[in-house]
Amino acid sequence: GKPWLRVNSDYARVNVERARRDPASLLNYYRQLLTLRRASPALRQGRYRACDRAGEVFAYERAAEDQRMLIALNFSSRPASINLEGEWRVRLSSITRAEAKVNHTLILASNEAVVLEQ
Structure with missing residues (x-):
């Protein structure tokens, strides 16, 4: 099917692959929060x-x-x-x-x- 939203013009700069490589990204911050929660009674x-x-x-x-x-x-x-x-x-x-x-x-x-x- 056809997506209902166009791809943002800055997709080459702002994307998950880039966030994965950046230790200070919001994606990695949330991953750290989830890891901490799993390990903490x-x-x-x-x-x-x-x-x-x-x-x-x-x-x-x-x-x-x-x-x-x-x-x-x-x-x-x-x-x-x-x-x-x-x-x-x-x-x-x-x-x-x-x-x-x-x-x-x-x-x-x-x-x-x-x-x-x-």
Whole structure:
């Protein structure tokens, strides 16, 4: 049959094959999220607890067995901070950030999403 949408004019530049080769692509970011979810009992079936947070940051915790995960999303165009209890490890971030350790305060860049593990 005939496709109902024309191929976009930038198809040679914006396509899945190119995204597969780019470690920073949105496609690979979502693949990393799915891999993390599959490997994490807390993310798959853990107890949910909303974190008290005002403003444009949404944060929640998932906990199961001996694992705690914290997901924080900054919907603001400005950086924001979250106070944490104890030490956490960054497992995944929507910006380029090494798997760093975070103690007591997490600084989120504008529009950043981060997954932490304790």
